[in-house]
Amino acid sequence: MxxxxxxxxxxxxxxxxxxxxxxxxxxxxxxxxxxxxxxxxxxxxxxxxxxxxxxxxxxxxxxxxxxxxxxxxxxxxxxxxxxxxxxxxxxxxxxxxxxxxxxxxxxxANGYDHGQAFESELHPYTSDLDIFGSASLFALINRCSTKSGNNLLAKNFAEKSARDQILLRQEAISEIREKIAETYSFRANLHGYDPNKIEQIKVQLKHQLGAQLEFVKSSFLRFYVKLVPYISIGLILAALLVSAAFWKILAFLFVIHTGWNVLLGSKINKVFYTFGGSSNLLNGYASAILWTENQSWKSSYTLSLLDSKIPVSKEIKSLSKIIQNFDARLNLLVGGVLNALLLWDLKCCISLDIWYKSSSKDVISALDHLGDFEELISLATTAYNQPDWVFPVITDQFALATTHIGHPLINEQVRVDNDFHLEGKPTVDIVTGSNMAGKSTFLRTLGINMILAYTGAPVCAKTMQLSVFSINTYMRIKDSLNESTSTFKAELNRLKMILDNVVKDKDTFVLIDEMLRGTNSRDKYLGSKVFIQKLITEKTPALFATHDLQLADLIIDHPETVRNFHFDIQITEGEMKFDYLLKHGPCKTFNAAILLKEIGLTLD
Missing domain, CATH: 1.10.287 (Helix Hairpins)
Structure with a gap:
């Protein structure tokens, strides 16, 4: 590798x-x-x-x-x-x-957006599994320059997908991975522009432009604007060749045209201000769309994104040319002369109206689909950059089995991989072990790779087979001064959310790291025990990381539905060493006594 x-x-x-x-x-x-x-x-x-x-x-x-x-x-x-x-x-x-x-x-760090805007502690798993924000999965994967691409990638990280959709996306991502050398030009054509500008253009095309151009639909206005170049040239030639008196007629015409343009100025400005200065941006987007049109796509998912029967890239180039002509008004001298001679702004508005009627719907759709391609390319680029990652097998039967699974955000030089599998039926797996032994990291490793799998992407593992679960997590529970919420109350809110989701969705998979930290040890044990029993009753698979060894004894009363795993430490000459490997059974060795001894406290 x-x-x-x-x-x-x-x-x-x-x-x-x-x-x-x-x-x-x-x-x-x-x-x-x-x-x-x-x-x-x-x-x-x-x-x-x-x-x-x-x-x-x-x-x-x-x-x-x-x-x-x-x-x-x-x-x-x-x-x-x-x-x-x-x-x-x-x-x-x-x-x-x-x-x-x-x-x-x-x-x-990846230079693309890290997805801080999508962070939410209320989401069932994104905050606990480091899906968004600095040093997150989104920050590792994202290669989107457009808002629609960023939003779509975030949506696919945060929402459950159906198995059929995941398989279609796997096929599309595999196909793009084989074309990865050709995707860089696509990305270059989209990068470097203000993403808000294209969103403004899309909004104007969808909802505003048609109404804004009503003032140029007059038959007389269109006829006169088409005729005015010939009138102006005729008067200039007449002034040069026949009589200087024609200069006075031309000057009078200049005044009329300038006044007309001033009267319609507010309407022209509404049309122009969203498009103005966007010619280069539109050319870049046209080049990106041309790339999507020129590829010989085979995957049905990708082909569904090309829903136009006309070459949309040419239509955007045409729009870019109109905007480039329209930008002449930014130079007061040039724009003034062109409006006086040719009614230039009105001519551009009429050209824009003709273009809008014939091409806007296809262009809007193609601009929206650029985000779809960006999102697929993001995942395909990661697949290319990580050749040892594998596409998981998504099954319609209850399953979760993986070998050599590692955390995608941990450098492979220090990362420790593990094997894990569920039984043929749901179990609650209790994971015990010392501080820093690897319990939390393992839960996040499993969860974050499941999220990757459900986007259609490869996972950081040697093999992986799983069915589609709704993931719920309980890991980083915080108090909130703004909402007057204590840690214990925040924990109860999280538990209620999970219990509600477990009842609503029988395909829920739960990851819990040290439940009820905000209360006393007796209530913590009893609360954890009752919660685990509820999960068993609902037949909900779960991984439950804890320091409380008493919970491991639940296997006595529930031998078919409770399993014990642990991460341990090796103590050599008073020093702790961690191998971060998942092992069967409850933990026997803890590190608290050693750590306390280092600060001068000894436990009897």
Whole structure:
């Protein structure tokens, strides 16, 4: 495994260096073009000086024609330079994507969102199993730049899935893992943009734009806007070739057009403000959608995400071009001239209305589905980066069996893997052991891998077979000053939630770490005993970690439904050593006496 992952890391490093070299080379070309632009500007000045000094003859005519050459060449160079600037922007994002994968595999933090917004102590398991937030499963897995992608990944981590859906997702994630080299460009095209901007555009397309464009539906307005370029050009030619009086007519027309534009300004602004400046963003999203359209998908889950019969990427490119034209109004001088001559803003609004009627529904759907692809790619990227992880077998029969299962958030160099399996029927498994011996970590290891399994992703294990459970946990119970809730009251609230869920959903699986810490030892034992008996009555499988050895004796009264496991310590010359391996039976060795002795207290 180490050799495989070492090769993956080396490949990311190679890609980093290659893209960095490409960026440096492109920058060099841009610098050269900048010098060419300066040269063309100086050439234009030279021709202009020559024009002023020339006589009224053929040479003067030749110089006048020559004045056009630097302008044409300058426009070509600017266009070429703009294209290279866009290439650099894309390559910088691609470099970020590769560097981020290298960082994650070398133990650094993932640069994507960690999912703090989804944290909730009231959820049945996400807080206890470190699903969201810093150093969480979400922080390890997430590769989503869009809000919809982040929300979907969070939803699949937090909600129960049906077996059929899990199997379909496994197929889709496996397929994308085989195309992983092609997914980096998809991610680069989406990264680096404000996710709120595309959400605003989606809201406007879904709910607002149609009504906002009502003012351009007049047949007269559309006819006149289409006609006005010919009127303006005709008046200019007439003024040059026939009579200077036509300049006055053109000036009057300028005033009329400018006034018309001012009167409709508030309506035009409503249309523009959401879209304005988003041309590059839309081009990036169009490129990402084009990638999804160009793949030869086979999995039915992925194919269901491509529900448009037209190439949506082209439609978004068309929208981007309209917005790029619309952005001319941001330059007051250029926008003013274009509106006076051509009613430019109205022309763009009409183009937007035509586009909206023909393409908006497909585009909205495709933009929404980008999040679906991001979420699948997140899980597929982890599957690729962790070649020793396996896709679990999801069965419709009661089961949970795994070998060499480890915690995905613990570095493999220090991680200890364990084997575990349930019997053919539900049992309550009591896990005893010393502090720091590994009880809590094992419960979280089992739970977090089950969550991974239910998303369709591979798990951190050699083998795993399980049915679909509703996971409920009781681990990190806190008091709340804001809600005037003591630890004991918070524990009771959690127990009630679990009991309610156990009654409602017979496929519940419970993980409990040291129940009722906030009360005395007698009530703690009795409460734990009654709770375990309730789980047995409801036939609910559970792992129950505790320091209370008396609970291990429940196996006497319930030999068929209670099992004992433990994590122990080895004491060598007064020093404790932990192997973190799960063993059968109750624990016999505890470390409290040793720890107390180290601070000067001795137990008889």
């Amino acid at each position: 180490l050799k495989q992952q070492a090769e993956i890391i080396a490949d990311y490093d190679k890609k980093n260096k290659q893209v960095s070299a490409d960026i440096a080379q492109t920058k060099k070309i841009i610098d050269q073009l900048s010098l060419v632009r300066i040269g063309l500007f100086l050439a234009e000045i030279l021709f202009f000086v020559l024009l002023l000094q020339s006589a009224d003859d053929d040479l003067r005519t030749l110089i006048q024609l020559a004045l056009l050459a630097p302008i044409i060449a300058f426009a070509f160079v600017v266009r070429r330079q703009s294209k290279l600037d866009r290439e650099i922007d894309y390559k910088k994002q691609l470099l970020w994507v590769y560097q981020n994968e290298w960082n994650v595999l070398n133990g650094a």
